[in-house]
Amino acid sequence: MRMIYSAALGLMAGIAAVLLHIFYPPIGLIIAILGSAATIWAIGRHYGSRIFKLTASIAWALILWRASSFGVGNELLVQGNAEGSALVFLGLLALFIAIALPA
Numbered sequence: 001m002r003m004i005y006s007a008a009l010g011l012m013a014g015i016a017a018v019l020l021h022i023f024y025p026p027i028g029l030i031i032a033i034l035g036s037a038a039t040i041w042a043i044g045r046h047y048g049s050r051i052f053k054l055t056a057s058i059a060w061a062l063i064l065w066r067a068s069s070f071g072v073g074n075e076l077l078v079q080g081n082a083e084g085s086a087l088v089f090l091g092l093l094a095l096f097i098a099i100a101l102p103a
Contacts, residue, residue: 003055006043010056013039014063018077021087029083029090036060037094044103053103057095064088 017032040060044053067077068088078084 002047002052006047006052006056007059009039009043010059011063013056014060014067017060017087017091018063018067021078021083025083029086032087033090033094036091037098040095040098041101044098044101048103050099050103053099057099060095061092064091 013036017036020028020032020035022028040053040056043056044050064078064087068084070076076084078087
């Protein structure tokens with residue numbers, strides 16, 4: 001059950017990051033990255049294991065991957081501009097750091 005909860009929280013953090021990163025360009029991106037990292041870190045703190053942080057991070061990355069690919073109507077939620085590239089790179093970097101922190 002813990003695995004399902006951590007995956008669900010990772011999905012919600014990913015959805016929030018995708019929708020927030022373009023909102024108010026510098027501030028929305030910072031909130032999206034910090035919120036995602038804080039969520040992943042809090043999951044590890046709550047459950048006491050890195051495997052749950054890894055599960056949430058994989059779910060977050062799957063949402064980001066799907067939002068970065070073309071949809072049925074050729075729409076993108078994460079574009080290839082500066083904000084989108086920063087979300088992908090800095091978001092994954094922040095999640096790697098959050099996973100590496102002690103649980």
